[in-house]
Amino acid sequence: AQSVAQPEDQVNVAEGNPLTVKCTYSVSGNPYLFWYVQYPNRGLQFLLKYITGDNLVKGSYGFEAEFNKSQTSFHLKKPSALVSDSALYFCAVRDRRRGTDKLIFGTGTRLQVFP
Amino acid sequence: EAGVTQFPSHSVIEKGQTVTLRCDPISGHDNLYWYRRVMGKEIKFLLHFVKESKQDESGMPNNRFLAERTGGTYSTLKVQPAELEDSGVYFCASSQDVWQGGSPLHFGNGTRLTVT
Secondary structure (H helix, E strand, O other): OOEEEOOOOEEEEEOOOOEEEOOEEEOOOOOOEEEEEEOOOOOEEEEEEEOOOOOEEEOHHHOEEEEEOOOOEEEEEEOOOOHHHOEEEEEEEEEOOOOOOEEEEOOOEEEEEEO | OOOOEEEOOEEEEOOOOOEEEEEEOOOOOOEEEEEEEOOOOOEEEEEEEEOOEEEEOOOOOOOOEEEEOHHHOOEEEEEOOOOHHHOEEEEEEEEOOOOOOOOOOEEOOOEEEEEO
16 A cells, blocks of 8 residues: 655754654555645645656755655755744655545654744 | 635534535646545545546545535535534645646645534
């Protein structure tokens, strides 16, 4: 079955420090991987995706993610965190098996950046 | 370009009542999805429309949930009768392509449903 796991419910980091939000996946075939962010009282916003190509993917707001096939991971990273990055982050894998096309999400990780 | 809009933003109803949620996708997007997040859990897929047809409704919890997309434009999701466990945030999303791969979903702000 296609699935993603976000092992951390919350990540705390000081402003200016690097941040990592972890995600591992389990899929059959080549994975299509996504990160979305949800700010308070807002919908999910697309951050970045991995389909094929370079393992390091760059996205919006200075975020990037590293695809690691051997570890089946797709961790979200940012070199220097901002207080405004505080939000809920969701990792997702696209399930495109015959007859279906949907995103399967993890449980989310709350990122708290302290001044 | 207007984004995906959902109405209402919040709804509080009593157990046994009926609620209808509405989603207007981005104009021209044939694919429309409904998802739900129950407090603290993952965002779960409910169903997928391609134009007016239900492509995949495997995530619909039970027959108290009815989704429609007449004319292939906006969609409604009706819960009748509502139960306590239906509480959560209901998200709608749309996208342009299906099998091209990689097209991100565009989400609405969600409807927070509280059943008391």
